[in-house]
Amino acid sequence: MSPPSAGTGTLFERIWNDHVIEQGGADDALLHVDLNFLHEGSFLAFAALRKEGRSVRSPQRHFAVADHYVPTLGRERGIAGITDPEVRGLIDLLESNAAWAGIDHAGIDDARQGIVHVIGPELGLTHPGMVITCGDSHTSTHGAMGAFAFGMGASQVKQVLATQCLWQRRPKTLRVTLDGTLGAGVGAKDVILALIGKIGAAGATGHVIEYAGSAMRAMSMEGRLTVCNMSIEAGARAGMVAPDDVTFDYLHGRPFAPKAQHWDDAVAMWRTLSSRADARFDREVSLAAADIAPMVTWGTNPGQALPIDARVPDPATANPEARRGIEAALAYMGLTPGQALDGLPVDRVFIGSCTNSRIEDLRAAAAVLRGRKARIPAFVSPGSTAIKREAESEGLDRVFTEAGVEWRASGCSMCVGTNGDLLRAGERSASTSNRNFEGRQGRGARTHLVSPAMAAAAAVTGTLTDVRRLLAGARA
Amino acid sequence: MQAFTTLTAVAVPLDMANINTDMLVPARFLRKPRDERYGSYLFHDLRHDEQGRLRDSFPLNEACYAQAQIIVAGANFGCGSSRESAVYVLMDSGFRCVIAPSFGDIFFGNALQNGLLPVVLPEAQCAALRAWLEANPGAQITADLESQQVSVPGGERYAFSLDPVRRERLLRGMDEIGLTLSRLPAIEAFEARYHAQRPWLAR
Numbered sequence: 001m002s003p004p005s006a007g008t009g010t011l012f013e014r015i016w017n018d019h020v021i022e023q024g025g026a027d028d029a030l031l032h033v034d035l036n037f038l039h040e041g042s043f044l045a046f047a048a049l050r051k052e053g054r055s056v057r058s059p060q061r062h063f064a065v066a067d068h069y070v071p072t073l074g075r076e077r078g079i080a081g082i083t084d085p086e087v088r089g090l091i092d093l094l095e096s097n098a099a100w101a102g103i104d105h106a107g108i109d110d111a112r113q114g115i116v117h118v119i120g121p122e123l124g125l126t127h128p129g130m131v132i133t134c135g136d137s138h139t140s141t142h143g144a145m146g147a148f149a150f151g152m153g154a155s156q157v158k159q160v161l162a163t164q165c166l167w168q169r170r171p172k173t174l175r176v177t178l179d180g181t182l183g184a185g186v187g188a189k190d191v192i193l194a195l196i197g198k199i200g201a202a203g204a205t206g207h208v209i210e211y212a213g214s215a216m217r218a219m220s221m222e223g224r225l226t227v228c229n230m231s232i233e234a235g236a237r238a239g240m241v242a243p244d245d246v247t248f249d250y251l252h253g254r255p256f257a258p259k260a261q262h263w264d265d266a267v268a269m270w271r272t273l274s275s276r277a278d279a280r281f282d283r284e285v286s287l288a289a290a291d292i293a294p295m296v297t298w299g300t301n302p303g304q305a306l307p308i309d310a311r312v313p314d315p316a317t318a319n320p321e322a323r324r325g326i327e328a329a330l331a332y333m334g335l336t337p338g339q340a341l342d343g344l345p346v347d348r349v350f351i352g353s354c355t356n357s358r359i360e361d362l363r364a365a366a367a368v369l370r371g372r373k374a375r376i377p378a379f380v381s382p383g384s385t386a387i388k389r390e391a392e393s394e395g396l397d398r399v400f401t402e403a404g405v406e407w408r409a410s411g412c413s414m415c416v417g418t419n420g421d422l423l424r425a426g427e428r429s430a431s432t433s434n435r436n437f438e439g440r441q442g443r444g445a446r447t448h449l450v451s452p453a454m455a456a457a458a459a460v461t462g463t464l465t466d467v468r469r470l471l472a473g474a475r476a
Numbered sequence: 477m478q479a480f481t482t483l484t485a486v487a488v489p490l491d492m493a494n495i496n497t498d499m500l501v502p503a504r505f506l507r508k509p510r511d512e513r514y515g516s517y518l519f520h521d522l523r524h525d526e527q528g529r530l531r532d533s534f535p536l537n538e539a540c541y542a543q544a545q546i547i548v549a550g551a552n553f554g555c556g557s558s559r560e561s562a563v564y565v566l567m568d569s570g571f572r573c574v575i576a577p578s579f580g581d582i583f584f585g586n587a588l589q590n591g592l593l594p595v596v597l598p599e600a601q602c603a604a605l606r607a608w609l610e611a612n613p614g615a616q617i618t619a620d621l622e623s624q625q626v627s628v629p630g631g632e633r634y635a636f637s638l639d640p641v642r643r644e645r646l647l648r649g650m651d652e653i654g655l656t657l658s659r660l661p662a663i664e665a666f667e668a669r670y671h672a673q674r675p676w677l678a679r
């Protein structure tokens with residue numbers, strides 16, 4: 001069967017073809033899954049699997065970690081510190097399901113614990129060229145290392161547990177080319193918010209995005225992980241970046257990375273993973289890095305994002321289809337058309353989530369907070385227990401606490417609030433997470449998505465603030 | 477999973493784009509077991525006010541839609557998180573079909589896994605269907621997967637298409653695990669070859 005012409009020669013096609021066990025139809029294939037991640041939410045899949053009397057076919061190709069429900073306070077008490085029996089039950093259930101299946105598991109007090117999409121790369125579990133799945137939409141994160149990684153629901157988690165493969169419909173390909181140099185105070189989060197702002201929250205539906213261009217090549221592993229993480233917020237199945245020395249340097253020496261001769265052989269294979277010069281994508285979008293400003297969302301989907309120096313849009317001047325969406329978003333967010341975003345008072349700041357909780361994110365926030373004080377309640381939840389330790393060894397925890405910012409333990413925390421870290425109704429946050437949906441951070445809560453540096457700036461001033469002013473101040 | 481062939485049922489128009497899975501089922505319910513209360517979590521925070529009272533303004537609360545099994549919505553239905561609970565709450569409150577101009581990819585896949593039919597129709601046709609339903613509150617329409625048509629009594633027919641592989645599985649209510657495991661020899665042969673080329677993956 002000849003492949004469709006668009007997509008030919010792309011990195012995506014190469015990884016897809018490497019994993020096809022059987023073609024099911026023109027666009028449909030049974031794919032081998034190299035690695036599947038599990039978290040507390042996997043209980044539904046395990047329950048269904050056990051009810052059907054099935055077993056886990058390749059337990060060594062799964063890794064389980066507690067992240068969605070772990071508390072970020074009182075963690076020194078471990079599981080005993082959790083008072084809510086339902087929450088405790090879910091964390092226990094993950095452990096007992098993993099033990100039943102023989103799957104490696106990082107529980108609440110394991111040194112390897114962290115947000116699933118942070119620890120995969122961090123432990124060296126995520127490799128270039130892999131097909132990676134997880135019952136979580138932000139699985140797209142792992143694509144930053146040159147993998148094809150996507151989220152799925154409980155039925156498919158069950159299938160991967162039972163068979164280690166999955167029927168998939170082949171997505172289309174979209175290349176996003178980011179050329180040039182990002183300005184001071186502008187980072188990976190601003191890049192992805194600018195992209196989603198440009199193409200919309202459904203702008204990449206049905207597509208896999210490959211991020212390319214000089215600014216992507218120059219971007220750190222942490223930055224690439226942030227960009228790929230939010231690909232799903234543009235509707236994309238997955239995001240990916242071709243692996244290069246940045247990837248290999250990041251991966252080398254990590255606990256599950258190949259060792260010795262295996263490392264050399266693996267890198268030799270991984271170096272062949274890139275789109276050919278004549279690759280054909282179904283769609284192309286380009287962004288000029290130099291044009292991107294620090295971004296902030298004003299509405300209730302991540303496509304409703306603008307540069308910090310912009311004003312809240314006016315539904316009256318929008319096209320009729322967009323009008324009601326804008327009106328509803330402004331009503332929920334408590335904003336008026338034409339209002340300046342810079343200077344908008346904020347109640348709380350959250351720095352964390354699988355989007356922005358890696359060491360580089362914490363350094364960026366600390367650089368703004370160093371020697372300053374937070375005016376509003378703010379807290380940091382590092383992406384993993386290992387990142388927490390690393391930040392502490394660099395003294396970042398002291399920078400935060402001296403600024404009056406709480407330094408907590410690692411987990412999904414206020415990104416989704418299932419552990420109880422929630423805003424109150426009407427409260428407005430500057431948050432480094434990935435979803436500004438109605439009610440995401442608590443019923444009636446109003447979320448503005450920003451970068452770690454912008455979140456720190458909001459903490460210092462108590463308002464949405466162009467961080468470039470503070471950075472200029474720090475240099476003066 | 478439940479097969480889907482054809483369904484004639486009350487349809488409710490929801491004139492909203494970007495209905496995300498957090499709206500379909502707020503995250504605080506994800507810890508709940510799938511028991512007889514599960515369907516009541518559907519659109520919970522849109523259907524109820526802060527005091528837990530039903531909001532009159534939300535279409536699903538209107539008496540004429542109490543028996544609805546079809547939703548006709550705006551673009552990008554089911555975007556956001558991968559929670560399959562978003563499909564479970566729909567199914568457990570009686571819905572078997574959602575018609576929209578586009579869907580979140582993961583939701584679309586999850587729907588098919590459970591026998592909930594996602595129908596993609598152009599924006600203008602969805603708008604026309606919603607307008608017809610607004611004018612005929614509580615009326616029934618038909619979604620037929622055999623003929624791949626949505627039809628309004630005595631009126632318009634709208635053709636849709638689902639890719640042949642998925643259509644076949646849904647028509648027959650086929651279990652994908654059974655289908656996959658029937659390919660076990662091919663899977664094992666693939667894995668032996670794949671891992672021989674990548675010895676570093678041995679664990």
Ligand code: SF4
Binds near residue numbers: 116138411416
């Ligand atoms: S941090 Fe947020 S987006 Fe990431 S896995 Fe956890 S809940 Fe999902």
